[in-house]
Amino acid sequence: MFYLSKEEKLVYFRWKDGSQSKENLEVYEEAPDDEDKVLLSIRVGEEQISFKSENFFDALKQLRQHLEERHIQIKCNGAALNVYPSPMALSMGAGRLAYRLTFGRQAKTSDLVDIFECDNDLTFVSIDEQLNFYKSWLKSLG
Secondary structure, eight states: OOOOOOEEEEEEEEOTTSOEEEEEEEEESSBTTBTTSEEEEEEETTEEEEEEESSHHHHHHHHHHHHHTTTOEEESGGGBTTEEOOHHHHHSGGGOEEEEOBTTBOOOGGGEEETTSOOTTSOBOOHHHHHHHHHHHHHHTO
């Protein structure tokens, strides 16, 4: 039997009652049943959930949607208000890196962050809030 290597990333959940917990997110560059997809897997309470996608950012969005429906906020760079990948970043490197965005300023290579790391000075938001910020940032570039 062939076992794919996995990476474990520590992420934080903020539960609907305001409490927080540390959780291990399993990150696979190749899904066991589809080498063309990435896979994220994590335990939420008693349930082990997994999401596959073409890239990590989209798989993280699927996970975030699942959590948002349960009033749980994941705290990692990929769930921050001003972090979003460029279309090129999504097509290269499996969408693991995204830009930390600043209004009125084009993103630079030095602005790239790992979406599974957690910079504590960021504001963690819903998928819709993050997308709205990204659209506003694009407009701010003129």
